Amino acid sequence: AEASKNMMRLFFQLSDGRKIITPVFWWQSYLGFYEIDNGTNLRLIYERNGKGIALKKIEILDKENLK
Structure with a gap:
């Protein structure tokens, strides 16, 4: 993650890479x-x-919920 005033920029790797x-x-x-x-x-x-598309919420997954 990278933070600046009032905002964090998050870097994710999706399950497909x-x-x-x-x-x-x-x-x-x-x-x-x-x-x-x-x-x-x-x-x-x-x-x-x-204004476009924004991250609304997250859910933490356990190993059984992964596909």
């Missing part, structure tokens, strides 16, 4: 990312809004 960068903002309470360990498997849920 692709890599993405997504911003998370202070008004989202950073979606709890400060408390999540590196290497944790997550489901990222995005939503379309007036």
Whole structure:
């Protein structure tokens, strides 16, 4: 992760090997990312809004939920 004023830029590797960068903002309470360990498997849920597509929420997955 990389942080700047009011925003964190997060770097993810998807299960198929692709890599993405997504911003998370202070008004989202950073979606709890400060408390999540590196290497944790997550489901990222995005939503379309007036400015584009943004990360809406995350779900922590256990090994049984992985496909």
